[in-house]
Amino acid sequence: MKKRPALHPLAASLLLIGSGLSHAQTAAPPDAAASAPRAAKPSDKDSNDRTKLDTVIVTASKREEAAHKLPINIESMSEQKLREENITDLKSLIAASPGIDAPGNSARFTDSVTVRGLNISSVSANNVEWFTRSTLSYYLDDTPLPDIGLRIKDVARVETLLGPQGTLYGGGALGGTVRYITNRPKLDRTHARLSTSIYQTRGGGISNDTDGVVNLPLGDALALRFSFARLDEKGVTDRYACTPTYLSASPWKAKPDASQCLYKDDDWQKTNTGRLALLWQASPDLSFQLSYANQSQLAHGSSGAQLLPATGNPGRYNAPLAFDDQTVLSPYPEYTDRKIDLTTLEIDWRLPGARLHSATSGYSDSRVGQGDYLGTGSFFYGDLGYSRFRLGSGSWAGNTAYMTYNNQYRGTVHETRLVSDPGIWSWVAGLYLAEQKRSQQFSEWMPGLEPLKTPGRGRTDEGYSETQSSHYRESALFGELNWKALDRLTLTAGARVFAYKDRADTQVEDYAFDLVTGNIQNNEKGNGKSYYKFNAAYQLTNDLLTYATFSQGFRRGGANGFRAQGGQTVAPETRRYLPDSTDNLEVGFKGFLLDRTVYLQADVYRLNWKDPQTYFSQDVNGFPVWGTTNGPKAYSQGFEMQARWRVVPDLELNAATTYSEAKWDGTKTVCLYAANTECRTYEKGGKLGGTAPWKHTLGVRWSGGTDNGLDWWVALNARRIANKASDRGDSPDETVFSYPAYNTLSLRGGLSWGNWDLSGWVNNLTDTRPLVSFQGTSAVAQRVGLRAIYLTPRTVGLSASYRFH
Known part of the structure; x- marks a missing residue:
């Protein structure tokens, strides 16, 4: 494992702050800091008006x-x-968001996340992380991360922004941004909170989720905040490890115990999360905060149900169950062990007419695990030459394959941002520096393979290994300028100018057949790249706004591991894939109506997608080498609407609906080799998958209280998800398997009295089990059957929280 990069931007930040420290000591008291987030709350004039x-x-x-x-x-x-709706991780947040989609997979997997229909990859469960292509960016406070796996605990709020955001956030965003805003240490009081939940999913054990926070002033200018969380989630899916009757011609030994066939409730997880923050208020205008966050997660098993072997589309998806709707077939145990570390230094400095915020972070994110490879291993090692590894073969030797993966991210991020005070002219200006080292590696293992390999190649019984690594560096200047042209009209112009270097290295080692072996390197760079934003906002009334926006987004490119064979050279444009970008056109309105008893937010948008990154593969004697290419231009368009209505003081209704349509907007043929052979054509009109065209939510919340300080609330929420294509279609006539539409209900309620908060909830009240995802390939479907993943069964839980003062 390589040494973690030094926080080299940190020294520059300290020198910048130190140069003006004496001036900061005498500046005027600060306004509320934009970088010092606080929980959402009513405005003062409305705080007592129910x-x-x-x-x-x-x-x-x-x-x-x-x-x-x-x-x-x-x-x-x-x-x-967040606590009322029991949202504790990104998966549950996405499920509650009307504009974002992700497949409902186990905690063990990393998901492809789709924003506003921007997706051109298969939306299914997969062990190999580079098959997932998220169009959503993630922030913890001001730090962009490769993926937010941190659980949502001790946060002031979560903000979800749809559309490109590159002129406000240094890291940019292709389709949208999710920001976790943490609670900061408080100087004025000592307090603590301890919360615990118990819950049970039908068919599983009793799970527990406990978290706590302690805030300690250490003097007039120093405060410490510590939070922790412990999740012990029981499984609901069984793993059958022995040979089932429909594969009895190929008996194997179960792992790890050959005498045990059934492992009950095998898809469990245990997660420990902690965060420590130290705040030093050096002067009324200058503060420093040092924070450290850590999370370790062991996610075991896979949810779902095993289907019988079948071929064709949709035949392999509609095959009968092999066991029941909560049992998978897997000779080997499956798991992911994930660890996240994040250290951040933040500096806030109030200047005359502006506020400076500096954040420097170092992070590491590792994901190590193992997955079963029964069906695919039989195809690769049995069909490609060794019949002893082919299911159903007369020379079957009783060995099955498994795979391992080891994905590592390490990086540093620095952002210095200067924000002016409000006025006729106001602005945001920032400097962004980032460096990331990434290594994604997976290997295939077939016990008994070693005597059949070329001597000295690979580790014992290792049949294949592939590593994709990169070293990415980026620097950017970004900002926005606002002009209050009229009393009600504000015009905004923004820009992001950046340069990047990306050195990519793909190493492929085929130890079993020596068909695809070698190293591919690629260097990409761009200087002076620019993206822009223009916005016009008109205040119809003091509480109602209308706006029109043009904004652009960006995502980095990379290199592929394709190689020359049979005298054919890989085409230069296929050796790598370019960055892709989006142009977002959006018109909307938002605000309060009817004396602030109704809130409406609605918009229509069109996203034009240039050089969209999509999956591509090379076939080497029946052996696939996976990669990425750039398809033709595409688009996504639709509308979004949210509404809230305070019917009477204690009753509130809320509703949301979204519609999106995404298609190829051009035709392009991509050829693997320079001789224009091994080509694939993407045709205009082909539909992009991953997003339900329609999503609807409807909720009602009834609350009240008594004279002795007892407050209570009850909420009922319904969701409707329309049919969702599981993958893209490469022509207007191509039919892609779609996950069926479904409805769900959830019921929640709670009460507060003194320092106590108690609540209960029921998710999936009607216990509906729609199909939401799959795991497996065509080869798997033919030999052992796909895994069908269904919506989590009915889950019932209780929570209690106590506040210490």
């Missing part, structure tokens, strides 16, 4: 502003709402 809806405060624009006065599609969930 007949009106609350005003939500966010920092998406780098200032504390009311969400309904920001001309972007933004949704904010406060800490209280």
Whole structure:
């Protein structure tokens, strides 16, 4: 494992701050810091008026502003709402979001996340991480991360922004951004909270989720905040490890215990999360915060159900169950062991007329695991030459394959941002520096293979290994300028100018057949790349805004491991894949109506997608080498609407609906070799998968209280998800298997009295089990059957929380 990069931007930050420290000591007291987030709350004038809806405060624009006065599609969930809806991780947050999609897979997998229909990869469970292509970016406070696997604990709120955001966030965003805004240490009081939940999913054991936080002032200018969480989640899916009757011609030994066939409730997980933050208020205008976050997660097994072997589309997806709807077939145990570390130094400095915020972070994210390879291993090692490894073969030797993976991310990120005070002219200007080293490696193993290999090649019984690594560096200047042209009209122009270098290295080692072996290197760079934003916002009333936006987004490119064979050279444009970008055109309105008893937010958009990255593969004597290429231009268009209505002081209704349509908007033929052979054509009109065209939610919340301080609430929520294509279609006539439409209900309720908060919930109230994802390939379907993944069964839980003062 390579040494972690030094935080080289840190010294520059300290020198910048130190040069003006003496001036900071005498500056005027600061306004509320945009970088010091606080929980969403009602405005002062409405805080005691239960007949009106609350005003939500966010920092998406780098200032504390009311969400309904920001001309972007933004949704904010406060800490209280997150706890009410039991949202503790990104998967549950995405499930609750109307504009974002991801397959409902086990905790063991990393998902392809689709924003506003921007997806051209298969939406199914997969062990190999580079098959997933997220169009969503993730932030913990001001730090962009490769993937937010951190659980949502001790956060002030989560802000979800749809559309490219590169002129406000140094790391940029192709389709949208999710920001976790953590709670900061408080100087003025000592307090703590301890919370615990118990819950049970039908067919599984009793799970527990416990978390706590302690805030300690250490003096007038120093405070410490510590939070922790422990999740012990029991499984609901059984693993059958022995040979089933329909494969009795190829008996194998179960792992790890040959005498045990059934492993009950095998898809469990245990996760420990901790965060420590130290705040030093050096002066009224200058503060330093040092924080460290850590999470270790062991996610075991796979949810789903085994289907019988079948071929064809949709035949392999509609095959009968091999056992029942909560049992998978896997001779080998499956697991993912993930560890995340993040260290951040933040500096806030109040200057005359502006505020400077500096954040420097170092992070590491590792994902190590093992997956079963029964069907695919039989195809690769049995069909390609060794009949002793082919299921059903007369020379079957009783050995099955498994795979391992080891994915590592390490990097440093620095962002210095200067935000002006509000006025006729206001602005945001920033500097962004980032460096990331990535290594994604997986290997295939077939016990008994070693005597059949070329001597001295690979590790014992290792049949194949592939490593994709890269060293990426980026520097950017970004910002926005706002002009209040009229009393009600504000015009905004933004830009992001950046340079990047990406050195990619792909190493492929085929130890079994020596068919695909070698190293491919690629260097990409861009200087002076620019993306822009233009916005016009008109305040129809003090509480109602309309806006029009043009914004652009960007995602980095990379290299492939394709290689020359049979005298044919790989085409230069296929050796690598280019960065892709989006142009977002959006018109919307948002705000309060009917004396602030109704809130509406609606928009229509069209995203034009240039050089979209999509999967591509090379066939080497029946052996696939996977990669990525750039397809023709594509588009996604649709509308989004959210509404809240305070019917009476204690009753609130909420609803949301989204529609999206995404297709290829051009025709392009991509050829693997320079001689224009091994080509694939993407045709205009082919539909992009991964997003349900329609999503609807409807909820009602009834609350009240008594004179002795007892407050209570009850909420019922319904969701409707339309049919969703499981993959892209490469022509208008291609039919892709679609996951069926479904409805779900959830019921929640709680009460508060003194320092106690108690609540209960039922997810999937009607216990519906729609199909939501798959795991497996065509080869797997033919030999052992796919794994069908269904919506989690009915889950019932209780929570209790106590606040210490």
